Amino acid sequence: MAWHDVAPEGDFLEEIPKVVQVGEDRVAVFRLDDGFYAISDVCTHEYALLSEGFCEDGKVECPLHQACFDIRTGKVLNEPAEIDVETYPTRVEGGVVQFQL
Amino acid sequence: MRTVIVGAGQAGRRTAELLRGLDAGHDILLLGEEAEPPYDRPPLSKEILLGEEHPRGLMQRDAEAYDAQRIALRLGERVAGIDLGAARVETNAGERIAYDSLVVATGARARNLPIPGADDRRVLTLRSMADARALRARLRPGLRLAVAGAGLIGLEVAAAAIQLGCAVTVLEMGERAMARCVPEAISTRIEAWHRAAGVVLEFGCPLTAIRPESDALHLVTSRGVIAADLLLVAIGAIPNSELAREAGIAVEDGILADASGRTSHPQVFAAGEVARIWQEAAGRHIRFETWQVAQHQPVAVANALCGAQRPYAELPWHWTDQYGRNVQILGAHGAGLDWLEREDGERLASLGVDAEGRVQGAVLIDNGREATPLRRIIAAGRPIERDRLLDPSVALRQLC
Ligand SMILES: Cc1cc2nc3c(=O)[nH]c(=O)nc-3n(C[C@H](O)[C@H](O)[C@H](O)COP(=O)(O)OP(=O)(O)OC[C@H]3O[C@@H](n4cnc5c(N)ncnc54)[C@H](O)[C@@H]3O)c2cc1C
Ligand code: FES
Numbered sequence: 222m223a224w225h226d227v228a229p230e231g232d233f234l235e236e237i238p239k240v241v242q243v244g245e246d247r248v249a250v251f252r253l254d255d256g257f258y259a260i261s262d263v264c265t266h267e268y269a270l271l272s273e274g275f276c277e278d279g280k281v282e283c284p285l286h287q288a289c290f291d292i293r294t295g296k297v298l299n300e301p302a303e304i305d306v307e308t309y310p311t312r313v314e315g316g317v318v319q320f321q322l
Numbered sequence: 323m324r325t326v327i328v329g330a331g332q333a334g335r336r337t338a339e340l341l342r343g344l345d346a347g348h349d350i351l352l353l354g355e356e357a358e359p360p361y362d363r364p365p366l367s368k369e370i371l372l373g374e375e376h377p378r379g380l381m382q383r384d385a386e387a388y389d390a391q392r393i394a395l396r397l398g399e400r401v402a403g404i405d406l407g408a409a410r411v412e413t414n415a416g417e418r419i420a421y422d423s424l425v426v427a428t429g430a431r432a433r434n435l436p437i438p439g440a441d442d443r444r445v446l447t448l449r450s451m452a453d454a455r456a457l458r459a460r461l462r463p464g465l466r467l468a469v470a471g472a473g474l475i476g477l478e479v480a481a482a483a484i485q486l487g488c489a490v491t492v493l494e495m496g497e498r499a500m501a502r503c504v505p506e507a508i509s510t511r512i513e514a515w516h517r518a519a520g521v522v523l524e525f526g527c528p529l530t531a532i533r534p535e536s537d538a539l540h541l542v543t544s545r546g547v548i549a550a551d552l553l554l555v556a557i558g559a560i561p562n563s564e565l566a567r568e569a570g571i572a573v574e575d576g577i578l579a580d581a582s583g584r585t586s587h588p589q590v591f592a593a594g595e596v597a598r599i600w601q602e603a604a605g606r607h608i609r610f611e612t613w614q615v616a617q618h619q620p621v622a623v624a625n626a627l628c629g630a631q632r633p634y635a636e637l638p639w640h641w642t643d644q645y646g647r648n649v650q651i652l653g654a655h656g657a658g659l660d661w662l663e664r665e666d667g668e669r670l671a672s673l674g675v676d677a678e679g680r681v682q683g684a685v686l687i688d689n690g691r692e693a694t695p696l697r698r699i700i701a702a703g704r705p706i707e708r709d710r711l712l713d714p715s716v717a718l719r720q721l722c
Contacts, residue, residue, distance in 0.1 A: 267369075267379040275694045275719075284690025285641070285648060286613075300617065301362070301381055 259320035329427035330354025333594025340624035404569035430559035439532025463487030468550035476556035581633030583623035653683030679705035698722035
């Protein structure tokens with residue numbers, strides 16, 4: 222496990238995540254009103270990138286078939302996805318947002 | 323309370339599972355004619371043809387998952403009749419099963435070509451997993467595949483087949499691709515993807531007869547005779563509503579149902595693609611041939627079965643995937659709309675605007691992020707100035 226840099230805190234826009242690739246894993250990092258949250262960027266239904274989806278009220282909607290996930294907990298909220306997405310711890314170190322994987 | 327659901331497809335599964343979620347005590351029997359446990363059909367003309375054996379997109383659960391939910395699933399059984407007076411269905415094997423409520427979720431079947439020669443073994447349709455496997459087994463490099471119909475399924479099959487090395491010709495009676503559901507400019511783009519991949523598209527080209535010869539099928543068209551090894555017929559679907567009609571339930575190209583799925587008989591409901599559903603906003607009954615209706619209209623049905631009201635009133639939405647590109651179609655758009663395009667690199671939002679400046683429908687290419695904002699814009703029904711709709715610095719979410 223290691224901490225990975227994402228971007229300076231001030232570079233984040235609400236509702237637009239930043240994506241970091243670590244080996245095989247793609248991680249999407251969101252800024253919400255209470256902090257930064259990192260989840261796996263890949264929908265658990267078929268294959269789509271959640272970072273390309275619509276994001277609102279702490280939820281992200283898959284751009285293909287509209288399964289929704291809670292960004293804070295990774296929980297899937299409706300079909301057609303049925304498996305939660307992975308979440309990763311985040312922190313801000315010296316003004317830079319990081320996640321642990 | 324015992325509910326019998328006829329048809330173990332997507333809408334049948336959804337109705338059973340949603341009902342179980344609402345009422346732990348309900349006795350639920352799901353009866354289906356196919357040998358497979360329920361599955362979603364979209365992957366059949368996409369991932370399955372391209373060789374992915376078990377895409378998660380099928381949403382297929384095994385028999386144990388139904389046991390765990392206490393849904394009695396009986397497969398390989400066709401319901402042959404409904405006796406409304408006695409409140410029973412009869413299976414092909416002659417068994418009579420009583421119900422308190424009945425849900426007809428029998429879906430639709432592929433329409434056959436009503437021309438001579440269409441009964442040859444080399445003429446196929448695509449509706450079920452068995453059909454998809456049979457088609458896939460025959461799509462070999464070099465095979466000459468003809469597809470009748472340039473609708474969603476025909477074009478998805480053409481895209482998969484050309485990627486598998488087949489020589490593909492699409493024969494369409496009309497003038498353009500997917501004419502029923504997208505504006506001309508989108509048809510043009512989609513046609514360009516196919517032509518770039520090597521698919522031959524023939525428009526204004528009805529197929530009038532098939533001459534099965536030992537070496538090939540000779541397809542007689544208005545442009546002459548085309549030789550093919552295999553013909554896939556993809557010219558639309560017919561609702562499986564005969565069962566309901568014969569029982570005396572009101573049917574009119576689909577089972578007539580209110581927004582809760584109730585049919586003309588108080589104990590009988592219709593779910594999914596077989597239903598022609600009352601849409602208050604449109605002021606008429608509409609039958610949808612989409613994943614969306616099979617997924618979400620059962621919410622209305624399951625609630626109604628429990629005495630609650632959750633009328634179905636969604637903006638129609640469906641999609642197609644071809645050559646790795648995703649096309650989403652929102653709203654039911656007739657003629658008379660002006661189409662404005664917002665383009666951002668590879669992403670496109672094409673907005674159908676009426677004379678008053680209201681967005682009535684949209685087509686998105688690789689741009690699913692905009693589906694929800696657009697759904698809201700369309701639902702709001704407010705005129706929006708053209709400049710704002712086209713201004714790339716104004717996000718669609720700001721307009722809803
Ligand atoms: C190849 C293909 C690709 C598609 N792709 C897309 C897509 O990309 N996007 C989209 O939005 N939509 C798509 N659709 C449409 C969507 O899949 C359908 O609208 C949906 O399957 C309808 O679900 P349903 O449960 O109403 O019917 P079905 O899934 O057809 O289920 C009905 C079931 O009832 C059974 N049955 C019928 N009569 C009887 C009887 N008498 N007794 C017992 N069982 C019976 C049938 O065998 C079937 O299993 C596609 C459809 C097909 C065929
Ligand atoms: S791929 Fe995300 S909902 Fe289907």
